[in-house]
Amino acid sequence: MQLSITKNSKTPIYRQIKNQISKFIYTGIIPENYILPSERKLSDQLNINRSTVVNAYEELKADGLVESIVGKGTIVLPQQALSSNQQASPALPLPWNQLFSDCIDFKPSNILEKSFHKLNNKSLISFAAGFASPDIVSIPQMQEIIQLLIQKYSKLLFQPCPIVGTPQLQNSIKNLLFSKDIQISTKQIMITSGSQQGIDFLSQLFIQPGDLVIVEEPTFMNTIQICKARKAKILSVPMEDDGLNLEILETYLKKYSPKFIYTIPDFQNPTGIVMSLEKRKRLLKLANQYQVPIIEDNPLGELRFEKEQIPSIKSFDQNNHVIYLSSFSKILFMGFRIGYLIAGSKVIEKLIMLKKYSDLHTNSFGQYLFSELLSSSFYQQHLKKAKQFYKIKRDTMYEIIQNNSLLKCNKPDGGFYLWCKLPDSINYYEFLKKIENENIAVLPGDIFFPNGNTGDNFIRLNYAYEDLAKIKVGTEKLTSIVSKLAKNKHISYEKVENEIEALV
């Protein structure tokens, strides 16, 4: 038994001894019935007071690991005795499930965890998670920018900042939005840790169990999950090719009192649909008329590859009835968790409290970095480059799919996603299994549907994350799997096409 003692350690020596012996016993290095050296012998050996060893052995006895037996010395108790001893001591397991709150519904969903864990799997081709391309940022350029950042802001980068965010970033965002006809003061801006945090805060602010909320169908799965976790009932309004169906929306608004309407007007997730200008105006009018706030989530709006930008719903909102969320995770990079939320003072006031309880403020370093990027010419240049970059990726994936007549999808004017429909003749789960075996990750459509499984036979493909070579290989494999599965099965093309028309 070899013990090592550090004399000027923070841990008292008796505890150092006790811990090392405990470890030896737990790990089996010292077997059952092993006789520990006598207190005198060990104290001589380690050149310490005998009382120190006595203390250590006393603690081991108290823990039920050893026993003094007269005439024999201090012996290590058998594992059997050890565990029964521990159970006799107050080690009753806690009834954790009874302790957890009923206010939150913890339905496990591993889709996202999987995406994160697969990040380091080099052989995987991932069209699943909504991540931006890691190649969009030039590391030497970032290195240079960060060097200058440290020189400019020095200690401020490492210190806390106001709960709502750094004034610099608030100001950069104000200017960015001004160029999009959203005219606000910096007091209406809260920096959030990703726009995800904005959605979470709003769910906490508005929802109490049993409340109704309105979303598009299909819609962003995280919003569905958060609203369900907060025990909201979700009313979903089907998407049409120019945005959600406003007749159904109005029926819901008449009949129920929902807490908010959640919409993604630009390159909707997962469908890629852009809401028409006319619908945006009508939607705002309806929301005002029925006194329901709108949450406008716009993570992808700036990534338009072609045609004219349509003004956001927020740009028409003169009464702060629209709460607007966005982030830089899709356009720049996601790792810093920088998003923002625009709302009127009554909402911001409450969100400040939630932010204070939650993480006090979003990391300062990231905020200063992003305000630099936004206030220089970097951002617009980068955005231009990003659009060209992602347009090529979209075209590459879309063309391969187009050439396979069995897989049908939209061609969005921007954003990250293709929303594809498999032929009905294909067994959806067989397909998902097959592509997993081929090391291709996609998101199954059903997770985007809050109520029921209308999403069967849909998949969402993110063309932004992988490089062109992997997009080609992955999409070709995917379409060939579709072909193989459909072969020798009865296929009703007409039915498939009708369904796409109805849904996408």
Place this chain on the structure above:
Amino acid sequence: MQLSITKNSKTPIYRQIKNQISKFIYTGIIPENYILPSERKLSDQLNINRSTVVNAYEELKADGLVESIVGKGTIVLPQQALSSNQQASPALPLPWNQLFSDCIDFKPSNILEKSFHKLNNKSLISFAAGFASPDIVSIPQMQEIIQLLIQKYSKLLFQPCPIVGTPQLQNSIKNLLFSKDIQISTKQIMITSGSQQGIDFLSQLFIQPGDLVIVEEPTFMNTIQICKARKAKILSVPMEDDGLNLEILETYLKKYSPKFIYTIPDFQNPTGIVMSLEKRKRLLKLANQYQVPIIEDNPLGELRFEKEQIPSIKSFDQNNHVIYLSSFSKILFMGFRIGYLIAGSKVIEKLIMLKKYSDLHTNSFGQYLFSELLSSSFYQQHLKKAKQFYKIKRDTMYEIIQNNSLLKCNKPDGGFYLWCKLPDSINYYEFLKKIENENIAVLPGDIFFPNGNTGDNFIRLNYAYEDLAKIKVGTEKLTSIVSKLAKNKHISYEKVENEIEALV
């Protein structure tokens, strides 16, 4: 009226025109009854299609800003008509307060916001917020470390990371805790956005309205606020000079079924008290016996200036009944919001869901940076330096206060805070007003008491944040204000001393 048009902007030209004219009208640059240039004239002037100007004017009409009057042209409507027009349109204010959830109690408390806002006030001497010293970090050294970090981790720094944190930081924390006799696997570690986020998650996980929780009295005000916001009833156990009163605790445990016991055993906030070894063991035993989890919050434990470290409660916990929280905000820097939480799998499993809903993951850049700092010799060297640095600050502040016999305080063996009692003869609010006038910020004691105002006449002073010069000036001003206020008033020294004995 001077308009400027950008031809290759994302914003359609008709909207550029409309927006500029709107702004001119709203800001009063264009007055009421002003006649806009004719559509033909403006289109010639700007060298654009007439239909573009027609569209712009149509939108202005739809917004109720202008009107076409035959024979006159397009005239700007008076402000009066403008606002009545807007009110006639669906601009009824939303009943926000009715929309907000009852699950959260939003009691405003501006203490913390104030601290953040005062960060940039150079003339202020702040002993209020629990911030570390901005001078603790050498910027040239950090610049060098960050340069190497970018070379080493490159794109990873900017990309998303697993929800629970980067494996590198989890591993560094595992090793750090191992040296403190907390033997855990990395699976028990979740990186949080400050340990604040850990407290918030635990409050969400355990508390439903009406639940009971146990805290020390006094205790960290943010924990009080979060628990109250989640509508918990707070049972508070008075502090003694070796930690909370276990007899009162046991009475509570017998009588009630609290969801958890929240404790800060090391350099307790605000009292600076360290819980004795014996009490730590008894507390764990009681908690096990009564089947209540312990939340051990340890932001300051490593900053011990003298005497031996006492092992954490977590180090005795063999059953994952103790949930352990800590962060690097006090020892390194706070701006990156890097904290961590240790718990068993049943708790971690749920927290992963809360983290996924909340901010997905803590910023990657900060995590990689901290894992580098922890895994190199930097951390231990820095910690040693920090202890010396803060010890001098503590001594400086403590000695000045000692020399003023009217203000009484403890002398903690580490941490950030002095917990001071003013003489009873002094009007507490008069004192707070006076020091505010002198531009000195302190935290009033009452905010640390969950039930009632027993904290009157206490103040918490943070000696860590300000530099030595400001500590001297500020503390001297503070003690002299105490002396002045006490002068000519009847003072019962004895009573004061007894009360300190009882409370600190």
